[in-house]
Amino acid sequence: MPALIPRHAQAAVSEALADTRVVLVNGARQAGKSTLTRLATSDVPGTIVRLLDDPATLRAAQDDTTGFVEHDGLMVIDEIQLVPELLRPIKVKVDLDPKPGQFLLTGSSRILALRTLPDALPGRMEIIELWPFSQGEMTGGPDRFVDAAFRRGPRVNHSSDLRRKDYLERVVIGGFPEAVRRAARRRAAFFDSYLTTLIERDVLELANIERRGDLLKLLALLAGRAGQLVVPGTLAGQSGIPRTTLVRYLELLASVFLIKSVPAWASNLTQRAVGTPKLAFVDTGVACHLIGQDAVRLGEPGGAAGPMMENFVVMELARQLTWSEERGTLYHYRTKDGSEVDAVIETPDGRVIGVEVKAGATVRTEDLTGLRGLANALGERFLAGYVLYTGQQTLPFGDKIRAVPLDALWRLGP
Secondary structure: OOOOOOOOOHHHHHHHHHHEEEEEEOOOOOHHHHHHHHHHOOOOOOOEEEEOHHHHHHHHHHHHHHHHHHOOOOOOEOOOOHHHHHHHHHHHHHHHOOOOOEEEEEOOOHHHHOOOOOOOOOOOOEEEEEEEOOOHHHHHOOHHHHHHHHHHHHHHHOOOOOOOHHHHHHHOOOOHHHOOOOOHHHHHHEEEEEEEEHHHHHHHOOOOOOOHHHHHHHHHHHHOOOOOOHHHHHHHHOOOHHHHHHHHHHHHHHHHHOEEEOOOOOOOOOEEEEOEEEEOOOOOHHHHHHHHHHHHHHOOOOOOOOHHHHHHHHHHHHHHHOOOOOOEEEEEEEEEOEEEEEEEEEOOOOOOEEEEEOOOOOOOOOHHHHHHHHHHHHHEEEEEEEEEOOOOOOOOOOOOOOEEEEOOHHOOOO
8 A cells, every 4th residue: 555645734634623613624526635634633532434425424414414413522524515514513513512623524615605505614614725736745845935935035046956858747647646646548547537527426516517518628628728817708709608607617617626716916006917817727637638738748849838837836836825834825917018927926914926937948038027027016025036947057037036946846945
């Protein structure tokens, strides 16, 4: 049996159970939620585990929601979105007894957005998002680029032995535990099965879909537009799906953690920013599978190395923001004249870093336009800008801008 890979989220789960009545680990199907909860509760005596994927357990939960949640100590309920009605008796129980660490729930959809959801658990529940493996989790790296960037600013310095083809291999593998451990041919079979299950089961739990084929067609279209602005009218025209239906589909795909919308960043100092969000796939392995490109094809002229590498970096940053010491929000930046920065992270006190992604091993002056524009607009609030590229050395481009090897994302510590 392969060794379990430690997850950064485990410490967050343990900390939350120590002072919060209900903890929800929410994330994509097959991201490792069940394994994480097993690791986090391994030293908690008397833990009761209820798996709603089991038909008998599911029937018991549906037949007697109040009796199902009665217990002493800690109860783990896996895939809570299958019986969201359980949240009402859970609320009653933890209101009567406010001690922490009573329930650890997992979910594969954003259950708090369900229209059928009873009164949720405000003030009683902490939500921890679990993404597929980060690169640092797979390689044993610190995964602390966000903290390093905010603490060191332009003093970040990193060298690498990786080359472009190494990064492209990581992009096509993605981070789902089952995909990581498989060879390429078997990995494709996993992605096919994963997408089928997602559409046939998880999406249908959230809404009635009349034409499931439209969803699969839309997914392939979205994968080809990873890293681009999400304009529903344009997508509707390209897919033939009515605009209102398409918007609903996008919400559903985000609810099951297949895609993520990255909001546009704006400030009083930059009123010319465009407010349209950008599209990212939660896992680049899934996106590459949908467009039918392996690492070799990605790297060829006309391949999708650029957008997939950008998607890869954006989602690594999104993962890190769930455990970094610096509290920050992830955005993209684009002005009406087309100047853009792939990722912008802003802290609550207004400090900002910018990240531009290049799939090549050289950085040109025009690659710095967006970062320089952001730096000029923000002044002292702009700590540093980074061009993450597939070269091997850190290079300075002015006072606050550096080109840094892309694996600094998971190899740098604060």
